[in-house]
Amino acid sequence: MTLLPALAGRLGLPGLLLALAACAEPPPELPVNTRLGGDFTLTDHRGEPFQLADQRGRVVLMFFGYTHCPDICPATLARVSQVYRNLKEAGDAERVQPLFITFDPRRDTPEHLSEYVPWFKANVIGLTGDEEQIRAVAEQYGVVYLQSADDGSGYDFTHSDYVYLLDQQGRVRKLYPSDFDIDEVIHDVQSLL
Amino acid sequence: MMYKAFFNALTGAALLALAGAAAADDLVLEDAWLRAVPPVSPTMAGYFTLRNDGDQAVELIGAKTDIAGMAMLHDTETTDDGQARMVHLSGITLEPGDEATFAPGGKHLMLMKVDTIPEAGESVEICLTFRDREDLCGDFPVRREAP
Ligand SMILES: [Cu+2]
Numbered sequence: 001m002t003l004l005p006a007l008a009g010r011l012g013l014p015g016l017l018l019a020l021a022a023c024a025e026p027p028p029e030l031p032v033n034t035r036l037g038g039d040f041t042l043t044d045h046r047g048e049p050f051q052l053a054d055q056r057g058r059v060v061l062m063f064f065g066y067t068h069c070p071d072i073c074p075a076t077l078a079r080v081s082q083v084y085r086n087l088k089e090a091g092d093a094e095r096v097q098p099l100f101i102t103f104d105p106r107r108d109t110p111e112h113l114s115e116y117v118p119w120f121k122a123n124v125i126g127l128t129g130d131e132e133q134i135r136a137v138a139e140q141y142g143v144v145y146l147q148s149a150d151d152g153s154g155y156d157f158t159h160s161d162y163v164y165l166l167d168q169q170g171r172v173r174k175l176y177p178s179d180f181d182i183d184e185v186i187h188d189v190q191s192l193l
Numbered sequence: 194m195m196y197k198a199f200f201n202a203l204t205g206a207a208l209l210a211l212a213g214a215a216a217a218d219d220l221v222l223e224d225a226w227l228r229a230v231p232p233v234s235p236t237m238a239g240y241f242t243l244r245n246d247g248d249q250a251v252e253l254i255g256a257k258t259d260i261a262g263m264a265m266l267h268d269t270e271t272t273d274d275g276q277a278r279m280v281h282l283s284g285i286t287l288e289p290g291d292e293a294t295f296a297p298g299g300k301h302l303m304l305m306k307v308d309t310i311p312e313a314g315e316s317v318e319i320c321l322t323f324r325d326r327e328d329l330c331g332d333f334p335v336r337r338e339a340p
Contacts, residue, residue, distance in 0.1 A: 068235060070238040070303060071228075071279070074230050075228065115231065144274075158276055
């Protein structure tokens with residue numbers, strides 16, 4: 001109870017009202033991660049070249065995976081899609097872009113991705129390329145992945161599963177674990193719009 | 194001890210009646226579901242809780258279902274630096290009173306070589322297989338999100 005007048009004094013009353021309306025505290029600005037990131041060119045699920053730099057002016061939610069993975073990858077895609085749909089309801093969809101980059105270009109061709117990503121109904125762009133291109137992007141973003149030996153039932157990947165938040169200039173602002181809190185991500189995205 | 198056994202039996206019966214759980218003797222399968230995936234996917238993951246209310250240890254060794262060419266018990270291991278990988282579990286022993294939870298990001302039922310991916314809202318019968326005891330079958334509803 002004594003906190004409110006104290007805060008009101010510091011922020012001024014309009015500031016306080018604004019803060020309460022938003023999320024009860026002024027959001028600390030997300031730091032720019034200078035060690036990770038950078039522009040890249042891959043191929044999208046329509047078979048068109050995709051350059052990250054063309055997303056300037058949009059906040060990007062980006063993550064890596066492969067479509068033959070049944071547990072974590074679809075769960076992450078579903079959560080990112082939920083974030084997107086909530087942002088769409090808030091009228092922010094135009095300025096947000098989810099990206100899904102595959103580790104598995106051999107199986108995840110543009111054709112295959114074009115049957116996979118639209119199912120999530122969140123305007124997700126699926127990205128593939130040749131092995132060197134993907135390895136280079138993974139390196140830029142500090143993603144480690146390792147393909148397992150094929151045991152007859154196919155192969156899969158050991159991989160890091162972070163979700164990357166990029167600001168409107170394409171800079172990395174935050175990493176989330178794959179079981180991130182949906183409201184936290186929505187809040188962070190909106191702080192960058 | 195007797196009270197506890199009675200209470201467990203009662204809880205088991207109540208859950209069976211209320212939640213539509215599948216039980217064989219004293220093994221209870223609950224919260225079963227399959228994650229909906231795009232029709233083009235060759236694999237699906239299933240989740241459930243299995244509780245041993247009996248007085249004998251049981252060993253879960255696998256699963257089978259008509260929709261998949263192969264079904265396996267998998268675990269997703271995550272290391273400290275955020276690396277995830279799937280490993281095959283050859284068996285899980287449940288002592289009396291033990292419970293095994295298969296949940297996203299951890300242990301899961303891995304269905305491979307799925308011919309026709311079922312849609313959200315459909316339900317699939319999957320049978321869990323055990324060492325030296327009969328299968329325990331249950332319906333796994335297909336859902337887009339965790340219940
Ligand atoms: Cu698996």
